[in-house]
Structures are given as structure tokens and as C-alpha cells.
Amino acid sequence: MVELLLLIVTPGDTFLAIVPWLLLASTVLFAAGPALMAAIRKRGVGAAGQGLSATVILAVSIYGGYFNGGLGIMLLAAFRLIGYTNLHSMNGLKNVLSALLSLVSSAAFVVAGLIAWQQAAVLATSAAAGGYAGARISRRISRIDLLRLFITVICAAITMAFFLR
Numbered sequence: 001m002v003e004l005l006l007l008i009v010t011p012g013d014t015f016l017a018i019v020p021w022l023l024l025a026s027t028v029l030f031a032a033g034p035a036l037m038a039a040i041r042k043r044g045v046g047a048a049g050q051g052l053s054a055t056v057i058l059a060v061s062i063y064g065g066y067f068n069g070g071l072g073i074m075l076l077a078a079f080r081l082i083g084y085t086n087l088h089s090m091n092g093l094k095n096v097l098s099a100l101l102s103l104v105s106s107a108a109f110v111v112a113g114l115i116a117w118q119q120a121a122v123l124a125t126s127a128a129a130g131g132y133a134g135a136r137i138s139r140r141i142s143r144i145d146l147l148r149l150f151i152t153v154i155c156a157a158i159t160m161a162f163f164l165r
Contacts, residue, residue, distance in 0.1 A: 006066045019067065020162040026070035026077065027155040033080035034148075053082040057097075064098070065105040071098055073155050087144045095131065 010018075060078045064071035075094040076087070084090045109115050141147045 006062075015067075019069065020159060020165075022063070022067050023070045023155070023159040023162055026073040027152065027159050029077035029081075030073045030148075030155065031152045033077050036081060056082055061097075061101050064101045065108075068102065068105070070155065070158075071101070073151065076151075087147060088139065091135070091138055095135065 056078045060071070060074045063074055072094050075097055076090055079090040079093065084093075106115075138147060
């Protein structure tokens with residue numbers, strides 16, 4: 001529950017100042033994923049080993065528990081960096097891990113009494129609808145390069161909005 005401790009001890013103003021940078025990091029990492037993998041392969045290094053893969057997923061999970069915004073992009077970027085190549089498979093795995101992480105984090109926040117239930121209900125309903133619609137739409141896209149570009153553009157726009165806020 002490292003993320004819960006981080007969130008509790010981070011002052012609100014500090015958290016709001018960190019948010020755009022976290023979004024920027026996730027967007028850049030996702031956008032640069034193919035180039036980074038090409039550079040890694042060019043050096044003769046294959047997919048990450050189990051230890052490194054677990055470390056990357058753990059780091060992204062802590063990020064996700066601390067700040068869920070951009071978690072999906074961070075997970076996709078992490079999967080790409082550790083050697084996954086099929087974006088549709090990565091998207092399915094992302095959904096499972098994101099749901100599991102959200103469940104664990106939510107349980108921690110419930111136990112700590114930190115949930116605003118009315119807002120949480122709206123957020124949960126919206127997230128479920130968006131996740132369902134996004135999964136259905138993305139499965140119909142055959143051009144992975146266009147899907148990657150679309151995801152990157154949306155994330156860049158959201159990041160810019162948070163910086164301009």
C-alpha cells in the first residue's frame with residue numbers, strides 16, 4: 001500500500017503540480033515505446049527478463065495506485081518496453097491489471113475512509129462505460145499505427161490541458 005501512503009502524505013497543491021508531469025511521462029513513454037524497443041533490439045538485447053519485467057510492472061502499479069490518470073498508457077508502455085508487441089493483447093492485459101490495481105487501491109481507500117461516495121459512483125459508472133466502449137472500438141481498428149497515434153494524440157491533449165490549468 002505504498003501508493004496510499006504516498007497519496008496521504010502528499011499535500012494537495014503538490015499533487016496538483018505533479019499531475020501534468022505524470023501524464024507527460026506516461027504519454028512520452030507510450031509514444032516512444034516502438035523507438036525504444038527498436039533501439040534495444042538494435043543493441044542485441046531481447047525482451048526484459050522476469051526480474052526486470054516484475055520491477056517495471058511494480059513501479060507502474062505504484063504509479064497507478066498513487067495517480068490512476070494515465071495508468072492505461074503507462075501499462076501499455078511498460079508492456080511494450082518489456083517485450084510485448086501485439087497491441088490488442090496488451091490492451092486486454094492492461095484492462096485486467098488496471099481493474100485489479102483499481103480494486104486493491106479502492107479497497108485501501110475505503111478502509112482508510114477516504115472515499116467521497118457520490119463522486120466515486122459517477123466516476124465508476126463513467127469509467128466502466130468508457131472502458132467497455134473503448135475496448136469494443138479498439139478491437140475494430142485494424143491499423144495499429146493509427147490506434148497508437150490516436151492514443152498518443154488524446155494523451156498529449158489531456159496532458160496539455162493539465163499543464164494549462
